[in-house]
Structures are given as C-alpha cells and as structure tokens.
Amino acid sequence: QDKDKLKICKPNDPPSAETVKDMIKxxxxxxxxxxxxxxxxxxxxxxxxxxxxxxxxxxxxxxxNVYMLHMMYQAMGVCLYVQDWEGxxxxxxxxxxxxxxxxxxxxxxxxxxxLKLGRLYMAxxxxxxxxxxxxxxxxxMEIAHGKDHPYISEIKKELEDH
Numbered sequence: 001q002d003k004d005k006l007k008i009c010k011p012n013d014p015p016s017a018e019t020v021k022d023m024i025k026x027x028x029x030x031x032x033x034x035x036x037x038x039x040x041x042x043x044x045x046x047x048x049x050x051x052x053x054x055x056x057x058x059x060x061x062x063x064x065n066v067y068m069l070h071m072m073y074q075a076m077g078v079c080l081y082v083q084d085w086e087g088x089x090x091x092x093x094x095x096x097x098x099x100x101x102x103x104x105x106x107x108x109x110x111x112x113x114x115l116k117l118g119r120l121y122m123a124x125x126x127x128x129x130x131x132x133x134x135x136x137x138x139x140x141m142e143i144a145h146g147k148d149h150p151y152i153s154e155i156k157k158e159l160e161d162h
Contacts, residue, residue: 005102007062015060023060027053027067034074043082050075064098076116089120111140115155122162134159 006024008014015023030053037046054071061068076091096113103110118133134155141152 004064005066007065008060009058009062019060023057024067027057027061027071030057031067031070034071043078047075047078047082050078063094064101066102069095069098069102080116085120085123089117089124092117092120106140106143108140108144111137111144114140119158122158127162130162131159 008020014020030049034046034049034053037049050071054068054075057065057068057071063069063072072091072095076088076095079085079088079091092113096110096117099107099110099113114133114137118130118137121127121130121133138152138155141149141155145151
C-alpha cells in the first residue's frame with residue numbers, strides 16, 4: 001500500500017523525483033514543527049500554518065497521501081477546538097475514505113473517525129448521516145473491544161438520546 005499512501009497529484013504529468021523528495025522532507029519538518037507549536041502558539045497562527053502547509057503539499061500530494069492525511073487530521077482538531085463544526089466535518093469527510101483504505105478493517109483509528117463524524121453530523125442536525133456513521137463506529141468497536149465494552153454502551157445511549 002506504500003504507493004497509495006504516498007500518492008502524488010497529476011499521475012499523467014508527475015512532479016520530478018526531486019520535487020517529491022523535497023515535499024516529503026518539507027512535510028516531515030512541518031509535522032514535527034506543528035507538534036511542538038501546539039504547546040505554545042496561538043490558534044490563529046496554527047490555523048494559518050495548517051492552511052499554508054495543506055495548500056503547498058496539495059500541489060504535489062493527493063489527499064490520500066499520509067502526509068496530507070496527518071495535516072488534515074490536525075486541521076480537523078483545530079476546527080473542533082474552535083467549534084467550527086462544518087470545517088471539522090469537511091476535513092473528516094476527506095479523511096475517512098483513505099483511512100478506511102490504509103488501515104485494517106477493524107482499526108480503532110477508523111472507528112474513532114466514524115465516531116467523530118457521527119457526532120459532527122448529529123451536532124449539525126443531519127441525523128440520518130449521524131446514525132449511519134455512529135453505527136459504523138459501533139460495528140468496528142464491537143469487533144475490536146467486544147460487544148459489552150462500556151464505550152459501545154455509551155455510543156448506543158447517544159443514539160437513543162437523539
């Protein structure tokens with residue numbers, strides 16, 4: 001799956017190997033810098049940094065590229081932090097398909113993303129999509145944790161309450 005995980009834009013007119021190598025180096029540096037910056041920078045600075053990085057990386061990498069996914073996940077987290085539910089949902093929707101492809105069928109990373117999406121849909125009054133996403137999260141978690149796990153009971157209660 002490495003080819004998929006490192007997918008680049010424009011396969012018919014691919015960037016040079018040097019451009020891809022430079023972008024991978026850039027992405028790794030930005031990811032590390034962002035991890036450190038989360039502890040001391042203002043949210044506006046983090047948001048601007050993320051948007052600039054996603055724009056620059058998006059010129060070379062597909063959204064399914066692991067470096068793009070990492071930055072989109074961070075951007076989703078920033079959106080959640082500032083209560084921008086629509087923004088968080090947009091990033092989550094871009095993330096879920098590649099996550100489902102890159103991770104094993106019963107990955108808790110995928111379940112966690114479905115859970116976040118379900119809660120976002122519910123918060124945005126899209127109950128149909130919310131129920132569907134939460135049920136997908138439950139299906140994965142029942143395999144990973146077992147049907148009697150407290151997390152699953154909690155999510156099922158959320159469904160009943162909505």
